[in-house]
Amino acid sequence: MAAGEGVKLIGYWASPYALRVEWALKLKGIEYEYIEEDLPNKSALLLQCNPVYKKLPVLIHDGKPVAESLLIIEYVDEVWKEKYPLLPRDPGERAKARFWAKFTDEKCVPAVMATFTSQGEEQEKHAKEAQENLKTLESGLEGKPFFGGETIGFVDISAAWIGIWAKIVGEIVNIKLVDEEKMPLLCAWLQGVLENPIIKDCLPPGEKLLEHNRGFHRMLTGAAST
Incomplete structure (x- = not known):
């Protein structure tokens, strides 16, 4: 599966941590499926994808989860290097x-x-x-x-x-x-x-x-x- 396909983001509309991941994805022009989480009733998907912290956001790329917003942004920048670099190369x-x-x-x-x-x-x-x-x-x-x-x-x-x-x-x-x-x-x-x-x-x-x-x-x- 090519990079850019199979991208999902588990988030919450008022979460600033999910928001900054969305900013990264949008700036890079990466298409993704957004999954709104019900925080009082955490979904099985969230608990499965982030069993350690049980928090959002979680990025799922080709079935593989990545947790923690700053780590997700770095992951996105590394996978899609050719699209609007976020981190300096130096x-x-x-x-x-x-x-x-x-x-x-x-x-x-x-x-x-x-x-x-x-x-x-x-x-x-x-x-x-x-x-x-x-x-x-x-x-x-x-x-x-x-x-x-x-x-x-x-x-x-x-x-x-x-x-x-x-x-x-x-x-x-x-x-x-x-x-x-x-x-x-x-x-x-x-x-x-x-x-x-x-x-x-x-x-x-x-x-x-x-x-x-x-x-x-x-x-x-x-x-x-x-």
Whole structure:
């Protein structure tokens, strides 16, 4: 079976991790079948394809599953090398791209999530940490329009969703995490990525996403208070 055939993606409409895999597939022009997962009732297919973590997204290529979103993006880039390269070919630049993608997941995401789920002084502390980490992420642009240079690449599709969710978190808890005055380059970068027609076409509806996360916030903070 030729590369590009037999590609399926198990995802969830509000999952940022599934979203960035979709961005990778769309940018490369790879046709795939999207399978929407019911998270409260995980399917036998998901449990079979990712028995260790039991999480999505999962890419299935010619019957073989690949789990974890960043690993999936690297897999997609390696299999379809001739279609819109995402990772730099230079080993040093490739290592740098992996560093910033990992920084997003290990530093930015937890701080934003902690701001979302905490209250009072604890929330203020996490919000400050989130803002500092996002400012650090901005430094990785090094004056370029995208982390990938002149075109959207691996770090851009790995990290751009954090801007969407940070804005949603800000609206829900009334704390501005992405500040245009303090992070002008990051804001310009985020706008540039999200205005790309291919990226924009994949975005979930804004109001629906906001209401979904409002409910998620009520559930999490309610559980914390009890």
